[in-house]
Amino acid sequence: MDAVVKQDQLKVPVFKNRNFILLLVSALFSSPGYYVYLIGAEWLMLSINDNRFYFGMLFFAASVPRLLLLTTGGLIADRFNKRTILFCSDFSRAILIAILLSFIWMDSITAVHLIILAACFGISDAFSYPAMNSLTPVLLEDEQLQRGNSFMQMTTQISPILGPALGGTLIALLGFKGVFTVALVMLLLASVAVLFIRLKEDKKDAERPSPWEDFKEGWNYARKNELVVSIVVMAFFLNFFFSGPLTIGIPIMVKDVFHGDAVNLATVQTSLGIGALIGAIVLATIKLKKPGFIMIGGLIALGVIYTITGFSIHIYLTAVLVALMTFTTQFVNIPLITMLQQTTDKHMLGRMMSFLMTVSTGFVPVSFVVTSVLIAIGISIQTIIIVSGIIITLIAIYNMRNKKILGFKFE
Template identity: 30%
Template sequence: MDVEQIAHADTSVTNGHPLRNAAYRRWLIGSGISLLGDQFYLVALPWLVLEKLGSATMLGALMMAGAIPRAALLLIGGVVTDRVSARWIMVVTAMTRALCVTVTGVLVAHGDLGVVALYLLVVIFGIADAFAMPAQSAFLPSILQSEQLVAGSGLSQGVAQLTAIVGPLCAGIVIAKLGVTLAFYIDAVSFLFVIGALLRLPDPPRSPSHANVIKAMSDGIAYVMRDLPLRAMVLMAMMVNLCVTGPLAVGIADIAKFHLGSSSSYGILVSTAAAGGLAGAILAGVWRVKRRGILILGGSVLLGMCLATIGIVPANIYSLSAVLALIGCVAGCINIHIGAWVMQRIDVSVRGLVSSVLILISLGAMPVSMGLAGFAVAQNTSAMFLLAGIALLCITAVTAKGPSIRQIA
């Protein structure tokens, strides 16, 4: 039986629960193992930077360096996804990242990993993400029916959150007991599982358009700008990311390193946030929300209050864990409903391109957020969280005055 026959057999059962679909099951297992490995990288890299360089400003600059090419190339990644093969894009980017983390592990083991190599690593990861993110957004709906998207997205998000609970805990212990090098090697091996799964899955449908890349990107932006609720949603997401992403990514690592003092504590904090995300994903799967716009606005208020609380309450593992769990739960629930609403709203022939536009707009503030957070943490970590929370509450209040998001069903 060749690949096409296997793919046809795998996707022939699509009614009912997504787990009845063999293609989806294969994707879920392969991507789940890869995501588990990614958690080792996500814990190892910040810890390595803070341990070797002792600078939150450098950590913020590195994260910003990865976010810039990710944002700059997302539209091109979406165009390529609609014209080439979302599946093969994910295969190539997974291979690229596997090679990067392997080389990083070797350099760390030999004591040769310098600042230039770190910047090169995160930039390559950012470029790979720019192609992999729209490819994945376009790929998942191709192996699920429209009515299965909420359940399938919820299940995928649940698996992602489950790996994010287990992974950081294991990574923190591995780094503390066996060193940071092994964490990079574990991530490298995990990529083999998602590559193997993708090689046995079918390609999603591609756009028949032969427009040039510039026109295609222009069409994608125009598609989003014409849709007022869609446009309002992604602009709101961009502002939330500006206030939340940098402070959490840089600030929590800094607190764990210099206030709590162990990689295990950092792993616990990351895992607690992921546990909250899993709870939010489960909640999204069973909670039939009639007014998604109200849910989004209410969730933004809670996120702002949580950020301000981190800035006010003295740092300890218990209070931070509780607040991060709530942040994860709110974000997990909202992300599932937003993702399902967006995918149901976008025409199938331009999912890859429009997904890249949406991701670009919503994540466009991330480089700025990372850079500002690195600078702010060097001044006062508590003040950074307090100001970020107040800013998010003000943005939500202004957004709530308009009907575009409030009326989203």
């Protein structure tokens, strides 16, 4: 278990907490670096292969190892130094991009190479996600969590602004070699920044139960937490109808429907980050008294906007709509994470974060496959998005009856 080296921590404001600032700095390099890589990999796949099924497999390959290993990542986050885990994650991603660059320099890159590298990125994600989210409440006090989570969301949501904008520009100016080189450097800087976070091992953790006992403890803890169960069940189905169609759909709409280029894709993906950033800023300045109502209301708005996006006939209208979507997702994600953190014992946070991610995203790989297959058999991506948006709206309305979520109040 990690324990922060405390310097009268109760009196340290969020922005004077050295460890938390270093975590923010690391996220400011890591997340944009990942998005620079991602837009480069997406456009490279669309450029070297006309079969859109392979494009869907790019996301499927990343999601499967992420899903299978998240529980392991949570166990490791609770048993080992979270700073070391984050360093290994960012550094390994930099190595993977270096391998990709070597294939590009040799002019031997194929769709199979991109899919394999995407799977390796998924493995890294499985360990970084629970470590990052369980480290935040270790560095901050309970009353600082909503604000701290909002600032963490801001740094990660700047990523879809800076990352695609920088990535699209670099593709246009320097080609794929330039975009992947910048991504590599950013991930290296992130891995260095996280090393300066001061953590020490808790001496009481000398005698630990086995990993299997840790897993059973985490499972039983989650199963008895009615709030966690309610959130996970809802997210399980929502992610199926949202993740695949949106993630695969935006690049395909830009390339095949709007006949755009890498800069156009960067414009739409940047709007995703702008909307999310504005939402995070709003939530950083207000205190939610009934987060459950806000979360369900945000889901309803998300479903409606998502449906309208399927009818869009212009690339800039699509950019506005996806910005509105990510704005509303912040009113779902930030209350959800804070609710989970406040109701979970700190020594269980890594396992609870990985459990939430594992179970709630269990259908995501299937979503990628189903979306890819539907596109391959001739169903338009717009139709898939419209139907998915309607279903999300109906699921959100149904959860207006969920008293466990609606009745939650922040401390």
